[in-house]
Amino acid sequence: MTQSIFEQGLPQTPANHVALSPLTFIERSASVYPDYPAVVHGEIRRTWAETWQRCRRLASALEKHGILPGQAVAAMLPNVPAMFEAHFGVPLAGCVLNTLNIRLDAEAIAYMLEHGEAKAVLVDPEFAGVIEAAVERLDHKPLLIDVDDALFEGSARRIGELEYEALLAEGDPEYAYTLPKDEWQAISLNYTSGTTGKPKGVVYHHRGAYLNAVSNILEWAMPHHPVYLWTLPMFHCNGWCFPWTIAARAGVSVCLRRVDPKRIMDLIVDEGVSHFSGAPIVLNGLVNLPDEQKRDFDHPVKVTTAGAAPPASVIAGVEQLGIEVTHVYGLTEVYGPVTVCAWREAWDELPLEQRARIKARQGVRYHMLEALCVADPVTLEPVPKDGETIGEILMRGNNVMKGYLKNESATEQALDGGWYHTGDLAVWHPDGYLEIKDRSKDIIISGGENISTIEVEDAIYSHPAVEEAAVVAKPDEKWGETPCAFVKLKVGYGEVTEQEIIEHCREHLARFKVPKNVIFTELPKTSTGKIQKFVLREEARNQ
Amino acid sequence: MTQSIFEQGLPQTPANHVALSPLTFIERSASVYPDYPAVVHGEIRRTWAETWQRCRRLASALEKHGILPGQAVAAMLPNVPAMFEAHFGVPLAGCVLNTLNIRLDAEAIAYMLEHGEAKAVLVDPEFAGVIEAAVERLDHKPLLIDVDDALFEGSARRIGELEYEALLAEGDPEYAYTLPKDEWQAISLNYTSGTTGKPKGVVYHHRGAYLNAVSNILEWAMPHHPVYLWTLPMFHCNGWCFPWTIAARAGVSVCLRRVDPKRIMDLIVDEGVSHFSGAPIVLNGLVNLPDEQKRDFDHPVKVTTAGAAPPASVIAGVEQLGIEVTHVYGLTEVYGPVTVCAWREAWDELPLEQRARIKARQGVRYHMLEALCVADPVTLEPVPKDGETIGEILMRGNNVMKGYLKNESATEQALDGGWYHTGDLAVWHPDGYLEIKDRSKDIIISGGENISTIEVEDAIYSHPAVEEAAVVAKPDEKWGETPCAFVKLKVGYGEVTEQEIIEHCREHLARFKVPKNVIFTELPKTSTGKIQKFVLREEARNQ
Helix, strand or coil, rough: CCCHHHCCCCCCCCCCCCCCCCCHHHHHHHHCCCCCCEEEEECCEEHHHHHHHHHHHHHHHHHHHHCCCCEEEEEEEEHHHHHHHHHHHHHHHEEEEEECCCCHHHHHHHHHHHHHHHHEECCCCCHHHHEEEEHCCCCCEEEEECCCCCCCCCCCCCCCCCCHHCCCCCCCCCCCCCCCCCCCCCCCCCEECCCCCCCCCCEHHHHHHHHHHHHHHHHHHHCCCCCECCCCCEEEEEEECCCHHHHHHHCEEEECCCHHHHHHHHHHCCCCCCCECCCCCHHHHCCCCHHHHCCCCCCEEEECCCCCCCCCCHHHHHHHHEEEEEEEEEEEEHEEEECCCCHHHHHHHHHHHHHHHHCCEEECCCCCCEEEEEEECCCCEEEEECCCCCCEEEEEECCCCCCCCCCHHHHHHHHHHHCCEEEEEEEEECCCCCCEEEECCCEEECCCCCCCCHHHHHHHCCCEEECCCCEEEEEEEEEEEEEEEEECCCCCCCCCCHHHHHHHHHCCCCCCHHHCCCECCCCCECCCCCHHHHHHHHHHHHC | CCCCHHHCCCCCCCCCCCCCCCCHHHHHHHCCCCCEEEEEEEEEECCCCCCCCHHHHHHHHHHHHHCCCCCEEEEEECCCCHHHHHHHHHHCCCCCEEECCCCHHHHHHHHHHHHCCCCEECHHHHHHHHHHHHHHHCCCCCCEEEEECCCCCCCCCCCCCHHHHHHHHCCCCCCCCCCCCCCCCEEEEEECCCCCCCCCEEEEEEHHHHHHHHHHHHHHHHCCCCEECCCCCCCCCHCCCHHHHHHHHHCEEEEEECCCCCCCCHHHHHHHCCCCEEEEHHHHHHHCCHHCCCCCCCCCCEEEEEECCHHCCCCCCCHHHEEEEEEEEEHHHCCEEEEEECCHHHHHCCCCHHHHHCCCCCECCCCCEEEEEECCCCCCCCCCCCCEEEEEEEEEECCCCECCCHEEEEHHHHHHCCCCEEEEEEEEECCEEEEEEEEEECCEEEEEEECCHHHHHHHHHCCEEEEEEEEEEEECCCCCEEEEEEEEEECCCCCCCHHHHHHHHHHHHHHHCCCCCCEECCCEEECCCCHHHHHHHHHHHHH
């Protein structure tokens, strides 16, 4: 076959082919809106010009300290300005930003620093002890940089060679950075929370970060100059790529050291926050604020929530506060959220219960996730769109990770057959929206029937006394497995018996799905607030 | 240097690397919003599901007729549904869409069909004669497809082998298309209007079309489901990539065979149009509508305008109608607009004259144009940001064309030194916004001083009797060149003399910039409405 005339003599040149990188977003905002606010943190207010200079200083100073392009720089930071700056300054030096989960212990952190070979660590005083203990375990000590913060309420202790502001002072505000030549170049490293086994290091590249940052804008129809409140940890999938999203929109990053519902409410009003993101528990905190801490506001506020389907009562409560909820879903392996329960006007008229049920679905693909499918995990054949047949969620696109660091077999397995295998089980509704039923490893098989633990949990949650619930498989001689429920009751609700919960479930579930056991207890959680079902499975086994 | 650990064992796979293509946008909208309106044209109302099926039918039918991937399919169509569909159906078959300027004559069209080697042409009845005459000149006759249109008011005459609906009927609505494997693959071919010399065939690729379509959303902060009125010809830079933009937003395309201010006003109100684009002359038409044809509406309506700086009176008039104006700038070589006069809130408070002057600037780069510069065209050194020094506008990014078809030397010249050379001359203001002063070939050099013809024209336009003005160089023994003005006066304004215009210019311009001659006449224009300065230069020479 002769080559098309449209593919001859028309090569890529430096004029018409430029590597996609989210660093071009901050470059643009600093040049177009230099005097617009970029970062707010307590008394600190910095413009885009200032923030851009600080990021270039950071890159320049890292270079001066001998850190080379392609090496990792870690950050053990809450949502403070330095964490935002690291999302630009570190890749400006050609380095890879390794955001560390601040809730982890020294052993886990040591593993990550060693595995990712971090050459420097930015350390918040709150985590000085953990980092000190972690670094003690390492053969190659990284450069430690203390990041002071006036809003840290504990007693600050420095463990590093120098403080962040001193580091910046060494750097050149006009640093002549080079953008990546190849958009496949790594930009960041995020370790999975690893409920079982060793954490895996998920590598993101510039192309994916660029595209998912833009897709956030598209899904949310985000206007110019949003005021974004950092309720979502930036260490979590690079804050779902929102540092780069906010740079593209020339918005404001309102920092927040920790999730505190009263402070969130105050910032919404006092800083005019227009957007934020967070798990349903963040929303729950707002809904449950004492009335005297709730405040009126009349500017539009939007929240994206993920991690679990928000219960109807929470959606109703948040919407009553004047906050519009969008439900998204994603994983560390896909740069944060990549599906959205895209809203349809016709649903506005439905009663709340029904709206909440619709909104609880994980929905459809992001504009920039190229394909999304619920399929048989072995044959990769799509399941019927019947809202009943369970399959695994598969994804394909440029916002699927580059792979797991130093782990080719896990990478190959995760990306096998042209799809990323999420390990999440879902049904596909007739309207093309998917709804998660379970993690592959969580589903219960009882008498040959699949039982979605999420479905059972939903039934338990609908009991007014229940604050938290988790259902796992309990080995059973007759049935293979049966559902076993762990329940945390609301404080001050009074006595509730196991039988009462079981009766309640019978009203809502097919008989084979009803838990055989209900255990009242606190639920064990990972550092990111996920319930540790593997712990509960162990407990269920021993009941 | 050892390779970074982040670049080892992490290759591109079909799961994590997918070619960017705007075809994924229509795929998504048809799947998420199948029942939402996509196309409106007179009595025709089609959903996204229907439109998507028609596009797949078109691709399938082209294949059945032996048209191969990599070959061109031309369209001689006004803004009718088939033109919108061609933007998807043609590339779905792997083909390249060659949109033809419907105002051109048979000779020009014949040149393009021959040069682009089009294998098929979609023909509107209004242009049957032109296409028939053009095809007569060709050795290799393309397949002609008549596209009937109930809204065409002339007497329809078919010249093709079959009609468009019959073609679609042959096609498979479930056609198993393949998306491009390489995002550098050509998607369309647009000939420059060619005020001098042979038209050049500008080739666009999927990557650029994808990115510029998205950038349109970002600049305009375009919400979900806009109602877009097609005042801008789709044959012009693929309608600035808006067919793909509207597909990404799951919006409505309200078609329009020709620009008719009354009809535009009616569609804004009756169809709830929220967005449209067009030259200032389109806006002018709306402003000058008789009062009884103006209608009230209270939904937000936005327009992007380009091609010339909109005069203050037009901006004021349009804004009084309730339409918000955004000024953008681009060229065929860069997929339509790639700069925008990004608005700053602080400017809202300025008096109209000043706002108009600010808005008339071409502004700053699109999010997805990677670099924009005003520079010395020889050394490529940026000019100072002083608002005075004139340089050439240079651009770099993924929305710079793939190149000129079968014209390597012109491509190399246009993309020389890592920049696309626009040939437009501008100043760079201290705030980083650029403002065009002239085309390179239009500028007048008088006594060694540069005179911007645009600046002189602005002065002439500010005279209330002037409807249109153009200024060109006239050879002069003493000065080298002097400005010569051609002016069309408003009907019914009464007598205005050459001396009066010259006096008026003296009040607004430095003496050496004042035209030495003023000629009252109709202005010759290209098929896209651009004033043909080369004709005027010839006339000036003969004065």
